[in-house]
Amino acid sequence: MKSKSDYLKHSPISRLPAIIYIIFLFLPFLLLVYISFHVTIHENRWTSVHGSSTYVGQLTLLNYLHVFQNSALTASMINSVTFVLLNILITIPVALLAAYAFSRYSFKGDKHLFFGFLVLRMTPPVVMVLPVFLLFSALDLINTPFAIALAHCLFNVPISIWVLESFISAIPKELDETAFLDGYSIFRFFIRILIPLLAPGIAVASFFCFMFSWVEVAFARILTVTQGKPITMAISALFSYITDVGLVTAMTVLSIIPGALMIYFVRNHIAKGFIIRQVS
Amino acid sequence: MVSVKSTNNRAWFLVIPALLLLGFVAVIPLLMVVDFSLHDVFIITSKVWVGLEFYIKVLSSSRFWESFGRTLFFSAIILFTEIPLGIAIAVSMPKKGAMVAVCLVFMSLPLLVPWNMIPMIWTGVLNILEKSLATIGIDFNWKLNAFHTWIAIVLMDVWHWTSLVVFLCYSSLTTIPAAFYQTAAIDGASRWDVFRYIELPKMRGVLLMAILLRFMDSFMIWTEIYYLNAGGPLTWTMFLGIDLGEEVLAFDYSPAATRGVIYFIIIVAVSWMFKTALAAHKSDNKYGKKITVDDG
Numbered sequence: 001m002k003s004k005s006d007y008l009k010h011s012p013i014s015r016l017p018a019i020i021y022i023i024f025l026f027l028p029f030l031l032l033v034y035i036s037f038h039v040t041i042h043e044n045r046w047t048s049v050h051g052s053s054t055y056v057g058q059l060t061l062l063n064y065l066h067v068f069q070n071s072a073l074t075a076s077m078i079n080s081v082t083f084v085l086l087n088i089l090i091t092i093p094v095a096l097l098a099a100y101a102f103s104r105y106s107f108k109g110d111k112h113l114f115f116g117f118l119v120l121r122m123t124p125p126v127v128m129v130l131p132v133f134l135l136f137s138a139l140d141l142i143n144t145p146f147a148i149a150l151a152h153c154l155f156n157v158p159i160s161i162w163v164l165e166s167f168i169s170a171i172p173k174e175l176d177e178t179a180f181l182d183g184y185s186i187f188r189f190f191i192r193i194l195i196p197l198l199a200p201g202i203a204v205a206s207f208f209c210f211m212f213s214w215v216e217v218a219f220a221r222i223l224t225v226t227q228g229k230p231i232t233m234a235i236s237a238l239f240s241y242i243t244d245v246g247l248v249t250a251m252t253v254l255s256i257i258p259g260a261l262m263i264y265f266v267r268n269h270i271a272k273g274f275i276i277r278q279v280s
Numbered sequence: 281m282v283s284v285k286s287t288n289n290r291a292w293f294l295v296i297p298a299l300l301l302l303g304f305v306a307v308i309p310l311l312m313v314v315d316f317s318l319h320d321v322f323i324i325t326s327k328v329w330v331g332l333e334f335y336i337k338v339l340s341s342s343r344f345w346e347s348f349g350r351t352l353f354f355s356a357i358i359l360f361t362e363i364p365l366g367i368a369i370a371v372s373m374p375k376k377g378a379m380v381a382v383c384l385v386f387m388s389l390p391l392l393v394p395w396n397m398i399p400m401i402w403t404g405v406l407n408i409l410e411k412s413l414a415t416i417g418i419d420f421n422w423k424l425n426a427f428h429t430w431i432a433i434v435l436m437d438v439w440h441w442t443s444l445v446v447f448l449c450y451s452s453l454t455t456i457p458a459a460f461y462q463t464a465a466i467d468g469a470s471r472w473d474v475f476r477y478i479e480l481p482k483m484r485g486v487l488l489m490a491i492l493l494r495f496m497d498s499f500m501i502w503t504e505i506y507y508l509n510a511g512g513p514l515t516w517t518m519f520l521g522i523d524l525g526e527e528v529l530a531f532d533y534s535p536a537a538t539r540g541v542i543y544f545i546i547i548v549a550v551s552w553m554f555k556t557a558l559a560a561h562k563s564d565n566k567y568g569k570k571i572t573v574d575d576g
Contacts, residue, residue, distance in 0.1 A: 028405045105285055120310075128309050132305065263384055
């Protein structure tokens with residue numbers, strides 16, 4: 001059997017929007033990467049003490065070296081990875097249960113509740129930061145990656161419920177019924193059958209959590225007063241009277257890499273996550 | 281093609297963890313914001329009940345309505361460019377082969393840049409653009425010319441967020457069975473017919489989500505615009521988000537909370553309108569099923 005693309009003629013012209021878009025996307029990154037490999041700051045006391053003589057515009061790897069020599073920056077990478085992983089660990093199980101309920105059952109007020117969850121995603125973050133700060137400081141959570149992970153559930157849980165709901169709906173309902181007839185408890189059904197089948201959906205939902213959480217600024221700023229600063233805040237802290245733009249760009253380039261790797265690993269699930277339903 | 285769902289009110293138990301979590305991180309803070317907006321807060325422990333005074337003040341100021349108009353206009357431009365563009369790119373993307381990974385990875389990059397770095401990168405890009413346009417005699421003064429600033433911020437937002445629309449559309453396009461295309465080919469359908477009668481209906485539910493996400497985020501945009509040109513030239517790019525951000529930065533919390541509540545109500549109302557408008561077209565799309573199919 002021929003695949004669907006064989007039925008669509010693809011001349012290079014039909015690919016044009018995607019090609020032009022990628023070129024457009026690429027140009028600012030070219031500038032970013034270009035700067036990150038060049039010396040952008042005049043030699044100052046620090047560099048002369050360390051004995052390196054460089055000139056502005058020189059091709060260099062020093063910016064990347066400086067990132068790893070700067071303990072605040074390396075610590076911020078660990079902090080970012082920690083709170084994003086924590087956030088995924090909190091979000092996915094909670095969203096999975098809710099998504100399962102929305103997908104398989106109709107219950108009183110389900111449609112309103114579904115929209116209600118999305119509504120919470122619409123709260124302006126700038127206003128929410130103060131009450132969240134007061135609430136979290138009352139519970140002594142400030143300055144920990146856990147606080148940011150918890151706060152980011154505000155926008156990640158609604159999105160994950162929505163993504164997972166669509167993936168669960170793609171799995172035939174007969175599967176659940178057979179499992180329950182076989183005497184599976186709902187807990188065992190989730191662990192043994194649903195979660196393995198749902199791996200693509202969980203991967204995609206995790207990517208969405210990662211994406212919205214990794215780059216967030218407002219909560220990340222207020223919840224880390226003295227320590228536990230994520231990458232976004234560590235970059236902000238680099239701006240001063242004399243900013244080493246090379247260092248800032250090198251840090252930015254490095255901050256993009258984990259997410260790019262992640263999308264590379266979930267790419268097939270974005271494309272093929274729904275195949276199960278087509279079979280049935 | 282809505283599958284028959286069993287009615288079971290015990291399903292509420294499965295939703296309870298999500299309710300508790302969101303109750304803690306969203307509902308309680310939201311109620312606190314409402315409380316702040318009804319008081320004049322000097323310091324957290326000392327506040328005076330002022331009722332709706334701040335609401336009247338904000339809603340009767342011409343500055344609010346001007347910002348509101350500009351923000352609505354901005355969101356409209358964003359939706360009218362990013363949604364069709366996202367659809368066009370998703371349709372023209374390869375659906376299999378090595379190029380899929382290349383496309384997806386490249387397109388994800390702007391979404392992964394820390395938000396505070398977006399305006400910095402774009403300041404550099406726009407300066408280069410300004411210089412190169414000047415050499416061919418075109419004046420592009422993106423800092424002082426209001427129209428050019430608007431071009432700049434729209435370009436920046438298209439660069440930053442179109443990929444999200446592309447991903448959502450792309451994921452629903454890949455679910456169309458090959459048989460659909462096969463039948464269309466046998467019927468001699470044109471490329472446009474395939475798009476209009478097969479691909480577009482399939483994407484409808486996802487598009488609602490894309491529209492909602494892009495609407496709420498563009499309506500509240502703050503960081504990028506503020507650090508690019510601080511709402512200037514004059515007040516030509518002063519959006520609701522910037523008005524709010526300035527009050528928060530000035531620790532003027534009660535008026536800020538008032539604005540927050542007003543903005544929240546506006547966003548919910550507009551989102552509700554989108555939802556109802558799109559739900560009128562019934563769709564069997566999996567992604568948007570819940571919010572597009574209303575009465576089962």
